Amino acid sequence: MSEKATPTPDAGRRSDRSRRAIYEAALALVSETGYAKLTIEAIAARAGVGKQTIYRWWPSKGDVVLEAFLDLAQRSAVSPEDDPGAAAFPDSGDLAADLKLVLQATVDELNEPAYADPARALSAEGILNPQLGARFLEHVLAPGLRLYGTRLTAARERGEIRPETDVAIATDLLVAPLTYRWLMGTGPLDHAYADALVDHVLTGLRGA
Amino acid sequence: MSEKATPTPDAGRRSDRSRRAIYEAALALVSETGYAKLTIEAIAARAGVGKQTIYRWWPSKGDVVLEAFLDLAQRSAVSPEDDPGAAAFPDSGDLAADLKLVLQATVDELNEPAYADPARALSAEGILNPQLGARFLEHVLAPGLRLYGTRLTAARERGEIRPETDVAIATDLLVAPLTYRWLMGTGPLDHAYADALVDHVLTGLRGA
Incomplete structure (x- = not known):
């Protein structure tokens, strides 16, 4: 690296x-x-x-x-980069269940100081220091985002989500709210939030 | 303050x-x-x-x-705190149009160095320094988030969005992806992104 x-x-x-x-x-x-x-x-x-x-x-x-x-x-196999098998995205065929599992695990990580303290430090440093920010993106964020992309692309191919879905935007909708609450302190970050987030993203505000 | x-x-x-x-x-x-x-x-x-x-x-x-x-x-009337009338959320009755207008304006701000440079600095400092983070949340972020909450609550009351919508989560879905792309550099931040984001949030991944 x-x-x-x-x-x-x-x-x-x-x-x-x-x-x-x-x-x-x-x-x-x-x-x-x-x-x-x-x-x-x-x-x-x-x-x-x-x-x-x-x-x-x-x-x-x-x-x-x-x-x-x-x-x-x-x-701790948090990162998929060196051991993709260990941290591959679950694919049970039930997209909502798979997303809730992953988001709940992410919430647990973000609430665990041994992980969260250096991750917050690197997030902050990367915001001010473009070189470090690029390495943080490449080595920490991007591998995880690619796993979402793979799972959501498979879901789109199977008709679990709309064919017009932009996979990058769908990924943002799942990942960014957790990161925002975690970094900015705008609200509680727990499993109930992860579950409600998945439901809102899949159904949309206008609903079916 | x-x-x-x-x-x-x-x-x-x-x-x-x-x-x-x-x-x-x-x-x-x-x-x-x-x-x-x-x-x-x-x-x-x-x-x-x-x-x-x-x-x-x-x-x-x-x-x-x-x-x-x-x-x-x-x-520059970016903040509604001292002049709520000037920066009130548009309410034309067309929720998608109103949200796109606001998100496009936010994209413009985040791409304007005179605004973005101090905002990035304060975001980073607030991540590491809880006292400053709390003041940044109270004086910069929270007033804007409340405007989304008011507009989305009105939309829910009028049946523009589902009655089960959690307004705080709906706000996160609109605000967090912009902030995430801006701070983490995960993708382009332009009007096309703002528009597609609104469409995905309102319709949901599963669609109507």
Whole structure:
């Protein structure tokens, strides 16, 4: 994802240990002190490495947190990017049930601090920093959006949804309201909201 | 909105001039150097005031930018808070037409750097800083969301939309996708998108 110095095989094991310690330190500090006060120096001290070790691998604290978050997501199979089978979109043939399952799981993630704290930090940093925002989009958001697209395209082909449906807009209607409530604090974010959202998106405001 | 020292009448005119110079400096610097690199010192230098003048009135750069943005919004009647008549939601009796008009105007705002640059900065800052996020929600987002709520409630009472419609969810379906594309860069943000979004929200994916 980013350009890293490739360590020699002998140095590789030490590097792996340092890298994991840096990831853990970065994620812990994002939750404990907040992203705004996070520094490379504090990550280095917590991880027990020199700060030059961090600067050698990552240009900024945002890049450290992004890689630490991707590693976390991969290990907890939140991200489909490296293990598409594990996180594929459910397809039971019942579109409403499948969407509610996925949106409820997303609500749970967004309410889980170990996931939500770095995800909020990266969302905010990406809004102000276009380079990091592009990497956040490519590696975190886009893989998930593609899974919605695949499931909704299949639903359209089977006649579960209107043939005129724009799959990108349908995806936005399902994903954006959760993200908006989560980032802007405009209302509660729970399973009941996820279910009602799916019902409103499928039926529409005018109704059948 | 925030607690300010109330100047004496004689000092008031000088204060008003300083305040306006600070607002203009803050907004110009957000666009020119970016919010991340913005400092109280730079705002003071640009505005021709001492930095203690700024610290006396605002606790942080985020608070300066928020007040400058609210002042901008009030002057350009973007915000309904201080002039509800000017920015009231259109009600022609044609819900789809009214929503498209408003969403197209929102798209134009979000594509206008003088509005979008401070709004992005405040969105990002509010994600990381709960106190500022709460003020951004109260003074920027909530007044606009209430206008949607009023228009959609009227539409529900007249039978333009289903009686079971949850007005808060309907509002999210119209507002959140624009915000999501704008902040996350997931797709183009233009009038065609606004129109297609309204059509999808009103008809639903399953269709009539």
